[in-house]
Amino acid sequence: MPTTLIKNADWVIAWDEKANRQVYRRGVDLAFTGDCVDFIGAAYSGTADRVIDGAGLMVIPGLIDIHSHPHHEPLYRGIREEHGVANMHMTGLYERGQAFSAPDDEGRAASAEFAYCELLLCGVTSLVDISAPFDGWIELFARSGLRGFLAPGYASARWFLENDLGPSYDWNEPRGRAGFATALRVIDAALAHPCGRLSGVVSPMQIDTCSEDLLRDSRAAAIDRGLPFTTHCSQSVNEVREMIRRHGMTPIQWAHRLGLLGPGTILGHALFLDTHSWVRWHTKDDLRLLGASGTAVAHCPTPFARYGQVMEHFGDYLRAGAVMGLGTDCSPHNLVEEMRKASVLARIAARDIHAVDVADFLHAATAGGATALLRDDIGRLAPGKKADLVLVDLTCPQMQPPRDPLRSFVYHAADRAVRDVFVDGVQVVADRRVLTMDQADAARRLAAAQERMEAAAPQHDYLRRKAEEITPLSLPVSD
Ligand SMILES: [Zn+2]
Structure with missing residues (x-):
């Protein structure tokens, strides 16, 4: 099974089992093999099939x-x-x-x-x-x-x-x-x-x-x-x-x-x-x-x-x-x-x-x-837990300055700073792009489905109203 090493991450949000809480760790390596995290700490000494530079990154649990x-x-x-x-x-x-x-x-x-x-x-x-x-x-x-x-x-x-x-x-x-x-x-x-x-x-x-x-x-x-x-x-x-x-x-x-x-x-x-x-x-x-x-x-x-x-x-x-x-x-x-x-x-x-x-x-x-969900192997980054993790880009403008990167992420940047995502050790988002599905194609099919749903509204509504009577547009459409 391949090993991925995130080398010298600026920040990692890791699980402290004793304290039963999430904690910050700074300047550490995080390695995972297959679907499982196997190391968080200073100077990982094992071999890795892929190395990701952790500079400018915060690693958080999925x-x-x-x-x-x-x-x-x-x-x-x-x-x-x-x-x-x-x-x-x-x-x-x-x-x-x-x-x-x-x-x-x-x-x-x-x-x-x-x-x-x-x-x-x-x-x-x-x-x-x-x-x-x-x-x-x-x-x-x-x-x-x-x-x-x-x-x-x-x-x-x-x-x-x-x-x-x-x-x-x-x-x-x-x-x-x-x-x-x-x-x-x-x-x-x-x-x-x-x-x-x-x-x-x-x-x-x-x-x-x-x-x-x-x-x-x-x-x-x-x-x-x-x-x-x-x-x-x-x-x-x-x-x-x-x-x-x-x-x-x-x-x-x-x-x-x-x-x-x-x-x-x-x-x-x-x-x-x-x-x-x-x-x-x-x-x-x-x-x-x-x-x-x-x-x-x-x-x-x-x-x-x-x-x-x-x-x-x-x-x-x-x-x-x-x-x-x-x-x-x-x-x-x-x-x-x-x-x-x-x-x-x-x-x-x-x-x-x-x-x-x-x-x-x-x-x-x-x-x-x-x-x-009765699970203790997810939502936590620690050796033995699932390799479900997110790489947050500290260089994103809304993360700046990243004095307290969790606050920057939650109160300022949100999804704009999510760069890469791994589930079960498999990368599913790379550089802000979903690798597994086609969102633009889904959006086209979604719009067509919404039109069909709106057209059927008068058959289902208890007052037989059209969709635009139930929920008018937010602004009038001017000629
Ligand atoms: Zn619900």
């Missing part, structure tokens, strides 16, 4: 994105950024999901390929992809070069709108059961893929669209197989109110009652807790339940911030003991920008600059995400 929907979110570019329904507590989730529903398989593939490119270009190396399965998904993922945690979604019920006050539920348990069986088959196929980088997450889609039995059986199947489990939970005020109406308790308390919480469970997005100012339910249990059980939260600030909503707040979740990870729920798929946004929003919510710091978000985007 980032871990624990919540994404690549098969449709890029299709919403230009559509969803300012779309929301005031009578649904600002969320546009239900209206948009119905009006712009079910892209065809060609559209899904174009959308996913485009998103995978965005993710690699910002330094993501591991991805939880929550998608409705489509033909060619596993092969496309394998080709991307990413480390994949495929999360085929399924549900007992579908949302539909009768008015603008919130979703109604079309229940069909056999459909949910069939989806569950398909999901396990897809996960098994991913695990068996010869690339060796694919795994799965058991993913009943939403706490409010899955029956109690389906949720319990899904969690049991995940535990049986040693796989993570994920579901959307406490993601909208409508959902919280619906669960209180059904069960007399919040979605988090209901998840606890069903035995869904605990290590290996990832809740997207656990934002509207009982203590949240938009909910203000009389109990004060949700955060304690998350923390005491070691449940993970996939925090994706962007879609909520666009509605005017923030987590309250990230620092309190951390201190309660929740396993905090980050995700890119929507476009742009830029996990570094999510780190930046999450840090600023947490301080606004806390009204305290010391509520969080950039190290908290690096941890969430690396080791925290790995813990959420």
Whole structure:
């Protein structure tokens, strides 16, 4: 197996096992052989097949994105950024999901390929992809070069709108059961893929669209197989109110009652807790339940911030003991920008600059995400860990001066400084170009698919509106 040596890197963000945290190392060599890091330190004495000059570089662990929907979110570019329904507590989730529903398989593939490119270009190396399965998904993922945690979604019920006050539920348990069986088959196929980088997450889609039995059986199947489990939970005020109406308790308390919480469970997005100012339910249990059980939260600030909503707040979740990870729920798929946004929003919510710091978000985007996925071999650069790593260009203008290069990266440069990316020891981005896929070609297919999706909107929208009536352009088109 070939050995690659990064010689005398100016900075390396390495894993300190004893301190259980990421630390800076300066002026060190980093060597990896095959898919595995075998040395970080002064003066590597072994031989190497390839030597990369580490001057002007910071080496960081590949980032871990624990919540994404690549098969449709890029299709919403230009559509969803300012779309929301005031009578649904600002969320546009239900209206948009119905009006712009079910892209065809060609559209899904174009959308996913485009998103995978965005993710690699910002330094993501591991991805939880929550998608409705489509033909060619596993092969496309394998080709991307990413480390994949495929999360085929399924549900007992579908949302539909009768008015603008919130979703109604079309229940069909056999459909949910069939989806569950398909999901396990897809996960098994991913695990068996010869690339060796694919795994799965058991993913009943939403706490409010899955029956109690389906949720319990899904969690049991995940535990049986040693796989993570994920579901959307406490993601909208409508959902919280619906669960209180059904069960007399919040979605988090209901998840606890069903035995869904605990290590290996990832809740997207656990934002509207009982203590949240938009909910203000009389109990004060949700955060304690998350923390005491070691449940993970996939925090994706962007879609909520666009509605005017923030987590309250990230620092309190951390201190309660929740396993905090980050995700890119929507476009742009830029996990570094999510780190930046999450840090600023947490301080606004806390009204305290010391509520969080950039190290908290690096941890969430690396080791925290790995813990959420029950993995200790990714998100960390140390001998014996996977060779998933990113070379950050310190000479990029937005990195200058690189006094504290993690701050330069998160608060200033983001993806502009990501030069090269390796997953499993294989280079997938070189000099800011994805080697495994063709983003420009995917973009052309994506635009065509978006046109088809918009043209079909009046058939799906509950008011039979055209796409431009649901989400007008941001400026009038002048003659
Ligand atoms: Zn989501």
